[in-house]
Amino acid sequence: MKKAGYVLLLAAVVATGLFAAKNDFGLGRNMEILINMMRELSTGYVDEVDPDRLMEDAAAGMVRRLDPYTSYLPEEEMQKFDQLSSGKYGGVGSLIRQKGDYVIFAQPYENSPADRTGIRIGDRIVAIDGQSAKGWTNAQVSDRLKGDPNTTVKVTVRHLLTDKEETLTLKRERIAIPGVPYAGWIEPGIGYIQHSDFTEGCYDEMRGAIEKLRGEGELKGLILDYRNNGGGILQEAVKIVGLFVQKGTEVIRTRGRAGEQIYRTQQEPLLPETPLVVLINGNTASAAEIVAGSLQDLDRAVLLGQKSFGKGLVQATRPLGYNAYLKLTTGKYYIPSGRCIQAIDYSAHDEERGTEVADSLVREFRTAGGRKVYDGGGITPDRKLEPRYVSRFAVTLYSLGFIEDFVDEYMKRHAADTIDVGSFSITDTDYADFLRFMAEKEVPYESASRRMLKAMKEAAKADNFTRLQERIDEMEAELKDDKETNLETYRDEIVETINSDIVLRHAYMAGMIAHNLRSDPEVRAAADLLLDPPAWRAVLRAEEQTPADPEKEP
Incomplete structure (x- = not known):
């Protein structure tokens, strides 16, 4: 694959014949310039250059002024991309991390090969297949632990709790990282499900979590936690919304240069009437915003928390040949009220990589029941809650x-x-x-207060405000951090x-x-609302709903 970059560019030049048929002279010209430039660099530059590296740099340059979600994925990055989108990989089933000269097991997944062989958090990886792992990086250890399912790897570990060394034979399996890591009860009748990402199969996990709760007792209300969920596969989001609304309901439509596509629920709902509260925050994005925003637009759930991230763009992958792909933004999505919640406008293709949608351009929309909602910057919850800040x-x-x-x-x-x-x-x-x-x-x-005082002191010194400097010195002396x-x-x-x-x-x-x-005060607030059905219904009645605040939060 050493010449893959050069061959990719040759393939692109051949493809320009198709564009020429469409009289796209500019594209064909630029492709020819690019291939000529690469040839000159490969043959005439003072030092030998790597054509694959040239290709990657050229690809990065092509998308540099577009949005941050459009990128070139060379062959070596596709495995990581596939794992992120599928949530699955072949391995022993544990997070690892560097600690001193060794890598340790940081979190064996429950019932994984690592867990079943007795590996626990803190156990040190001394050797792999008889080769000392001292000085190895996380990446080196990860590469050796991962592999095809049903293959084996010998790992010598020093157990944290006993300080004894042991060589274990682990059989690799297809490891599925759960998208729904927890389902349980907050109060009698009030269920809670945490959904962490939208990988393949997360709909089945969500459905299984609901069925588990219903098998344990009467489900009078359900909290769906989408805080810090960065999204993923759009189709999984549509299916999850279908658990709570009638079959055939429009969840989202996407619009791009290829036209418009409408996504509707395809199955009968599992919980068509159970009161829902959805928790969101500033890290709720993409597919998670589709679920939260659709349930809000359909007046199916009350949203609590903070304004969401605001990613209303749709990505797809396109093969480029030689196992390389282009991940590119193909359109914007619009939830049932008709709004797009994209917060950043990338259409200018400038160096700043986008600008926030101006307040003057924010538009008003209506939910199914007539409540006011707004586009142009994430989803505003029906009830805002102050976020918890960790020091x-x-x-x-x-x-x-x-x-x-x-x-x-x-x-x-x-x-x-x-x-x-x-x-x-x-x-x-x-x-x-x-x-x-x-x-x-x-x-x-160093506390934020002390950093602020230092900055003020420097400014006072520059302005020759002697008395102010003395007062800042006094405040610094009083500050206990x-x-x-x-x-x-x-x-x-x-x-x-x-x-x-x-x-x-x-x-x-x-x-x-x-x-x-x-x-968790936000979970508590959600449970309290579900324990008061009239209050929950009141939030969803248009005449009693306080209009969402279109202003951007700091």
Whole structure:
């Protein structure tokens, strides 16, 4: 494949004959210029050049001024793309991460080959197929662990809890990363389903989750959690909406240069009347916005949370030959009210990669029941909730690995313990242990307040405002954001982060989700609304609905 880039360009030049038939002289001319340029660089540049690299750079240049979703996918990137779209791959079933000189198992999936052979979070990968893995990167280890289903790989691990080394033979399987990682109950009669992405088969997972809940008890109301769901396959979104609305209902129509296509529900609904609340936030995008926005437009669900991301563009892949593909935007989608929620206009093809839709161009639409909704920038929830902010200090401790390192030690001391997923929390004594653990650790953290004061001080110095500089010095002296103070200020957040990591090790991802729901105010707000059916219905009645705010949130 060394000359694949050159051959691709030759194929493109041959294809220009078709364009010439359409009198597209400009395209044919530019393709000829491109192939001539590549030939000159390949034969005349002072140093030898890689034609594949030239092709990739040329392709990147072609789409640079388009939208960020249009890109060239060379052969080596297609496996990753297929995994993202399908949620499936051949391997042993675990997340991994770098820790020191080795890579460790960061999260074996429940009932995966890694899990069934006794591998646990924190176990170190010492060797693979007899070859030392010391110094290997995540990518190197991942490449060796992945492979065709039914093949085997020998992994030597040093177990975290016992410090014993063991060589295990793992049989690779087709690993399916769940798009619906959790379904459970918030209150009697109030179900909850978390949907994390729109990979192939997520409709079946969603249907299975609903049937599971209905098999366990009466489902009087359902919370669908689409927060932080970045979307995926459009057709899966249409089928999921079909679980809640009548067969034949229009969910979305796409419009592009190839024309218009309408997508309608194809099956009888599973829950045609059960009250729904959908949770969204600023990271709810694409197919997730199709589900949320359609249910809002059809007055089928109440949306709670924050304004969604605003991705109303549709992508498709086109083969280019030699296992290379072009992923390109082919159109915009429009949900049942007729609005497109795309937040960024990329039509100018400028260096800024798009501009926000101006407030003056935002248009009003109506839901099926007559409520006002707006286009031009994501989906505004029916009831806005303030987002929960995690302190940067707690995030810093986690990203530096201090939380995980402490939990490693905690698990060694409590290896035989069992926990109640819903109520578990470390004790005050445990947190005192954490403070001692952190005593000698350096935390490169600076609060936003201190950064702001530094910037003000520099500005005051530049403007020669001596008195103001003195007042800023006084404020800096009063500001307490040292490590020890922050460990107390953000104690609750740090404790909850530690709790989540411990629960994950006992009860996998589903257990951690169940544990975290108890302290989630947005889930609580959704449950309270569903427990009050008249209040839920009132939100959906046009005469009592407060118009959505078309203004963009900061």
